[in-house]
Amino acid sequence: MATKTLLSVVTRQDDASPGMAALDAAIALARREDAHLEVLALGMDQTQVGYFYAGASAIVYQETLERAQADAEAAEAMVRKRLAAEDIRWSVDRAVAQLGGMAELISQRARFADLVVLPRPYGAGRGPAEEAVVEAALFEGQCAVLVMPDGMAEPPAFQRVVVAWNQSPEALSAIRRALPLLRKAAAVDITIIDPPVHGPERSDPGGMLSQWLSRHGVRAEVTVLARTLPRISDVLMRHVRDRDADLLVMGAYGHSRFREAILGGATRDLLETAEVPVFMAH
Secondary structure, X not given: XXXXXXXXXXXXXXXXXXXXXXXXXXXXXXXXXXOEEEEEEEEEEOOOOOOOOOOOOHHHHXXXXXXXXXXHHHHHHHHHHHHOOOOOEEEEEEEEEEHHHHXXXXXXXXXXXXXXXXXXXXXXXXXXXXXXXHHHHHHHOOOOEEEEOOOOOOOOOOOEEEEEOOOOHHHHHHHHHOHHHHHHOOEEEEEEXXXXXXXXXXXXXXXXXXXXXXXXXXXXXXXXXXXXXXXXXXXXXXXXXXXOOOEEEEEOOOOOHXXXXXXXXXXXXXXXXXXXXXXXXX
């Protein structure tokens, strides 16, 4: 399936914010794919449903809501100004949401998009809103997400792609959704780290996946790596650099989000340090 609808979400009113850099990448990708770009300008209502702030009055809550609405309007104006001179098809909408209501709001838009283009949700200057947007698109929206690294406003050509394969449903979902990109790539590297000695692929790790991809016209080879570093993410990123790859495809959140938030995991680690765009699905 071709990529014909892109979605991006802007949560900050700053031309230099990561969200605006991701928007620039989405614009370039929409032009490259001849796709329609939808942008949601989001204002965050910082009040929390179910809690009562001692001494707070209805005026305080109203002021918080009005501030969120003003933030959304400012973000919308900034996005419209950025898109006005572009030669792509685009639309902009604005909304206000509390953190607890983010999933429903984002999922309603993500489920009708082919790809959501977002900045990385972890790292300096990020808050819970960025993480909630990514997770809502992946889980409730059931959409693939392209996470752009900081400072990359122009997406690369995606000619050299590393595919992280661990036989999981999440990894297979990401690969299926990435097929339009993989078909166009000059080289696809199916990367397997410490394959299990017992299992359906024990004698030929990645063989069935490579065969299936070849039938779709994808030129793929298999690389089996040992876990020579403490974190899987470090091994993957070293391999990405060794291959001079410009895209990493991987399944997202094989463990629970709570476990990854507390104990860490490959998804969170990669999104904190990735130097290339990361294509994810769950």
